[in-house]
Amino acid sequence: MSIEIRYLYHSGFSLETARHFLIFDYYLDTPKGCGLSKGVIDPEEIREKNVVVFSSHSHPDHYSPRVFSWRKTVKQIRYVVADEIRPPEDAVKIAPGQTVDLGDLTVHALESTDLGVAFLVRVDGLNLYHAGDLNWWHWDGEPEEDNEEMGRRFREQIDTLRGEKIDVAFLPVDPRQKENALLGLSYFMKTVGARAVVPMHSFGDTEFYDSLKTDPALKPWLNNILFYRSRGEILTID
Template identity: 45%
Template sequence: MKITFIEHSGFVLEMENIVLIFDYYKGEIPPLPQSKKIYIFASHSHGDHYNPAIWSLKKQYENITYILSDDIETKEEAVFMHPHEKIQLDDMEVETLKSNDLGVAFLVYAEGKCIYHGGDLNWWHWNGEPEEDNLYYKNTFQEEIKLLEGKEIDVAFMLLDPRQEDKYCWGMNYFLEHVHVKDVFPMHCFGFYNITKHYLHCEDGRKWNQIVHEITGPGQVFEDL
């Protein structure tokens, strides 16, 4: 597998026969092979996860399918998925979790690999907000992550959000402690890419530095995964 970080929560994952694009909203999508089937995912309608510009890719690539959370409104042709749904598309299986913000998280099985994209499913904890709100986010996040326990995930795209201040890695760490995963790519950093270096070089995440990859900026490529 070859993975290209676009921006924010957007990634391109190229496999032997297919290409998966997740949550594009800005940045440069690299040229894609015309010979491969392309699947474009959008986890929900928030402007930093879904950009209608994705529809212009139909003009460049003929073999393309869109898989969207069902909260996204569009008249374009797409496969719409609601939380806790499982579907078969060609030789690929797609399963969804329920985001505790909006939309879904995706679990994709393709070419013998399992790929997870968290969307906005996270342990959201906001300093100064009502305790009942923070407890809701904690409980709903942990309930969804339980559905991943026992699965073998090859690649995961998981949130590491600096806006959460000292709670920025609670979701990431809970995920890593409860899910068996080989390679993890932090996302949702709002351009503060030094947050991943900080995470991997302090007590917050040092023990995960063989699993979690450091994101340094748009266009970064990871190969031979």
């Protein structure tokens, strides 16, 4: 089954499967008048698709309430959002540890190490994982006990996925973490693994990902990583 992934910016991606068009953590709705080829959702382009929109939390680099305006155009559209977001009444709210069954797909939520949730989505025979802000956030200059607690909380959540067969994992690899940027990805791959990994949370600094291609910490999984440069770029998995 072919999977088409499109980079929408930062942690925002669309993913098209056999019967669904999924959108994760979309917020950057400019430049106006562009469209998917430039990483902007134009509801006219997706009006005939079976759309499910996911918002992992309310931080403005992961969520925009404008996504709910798409309902005016798209015939089949549903929303799954973290329970701390205040969405319209017809959106499905999900809390950490909860699983919801939408009939044609199921969604399980993990607790973020920042705000909101991460999503494990089972759809069309695929297991998809979008981390939101669930990451091993290790910051230089922070108290060591805080960094250690962050690592513990992260590992505790990822350990709940042991034994899952993940087809695509969207994982934070934040350039601001510098030498610690691969902590979360490395632990995820050692503990769970994924057929394909899409790094995210770059604030547009995708050149940082290119620099990681020679990082020894990434070498064991280099062939699993899907690299990209430009907003609107398509990644395909056969």
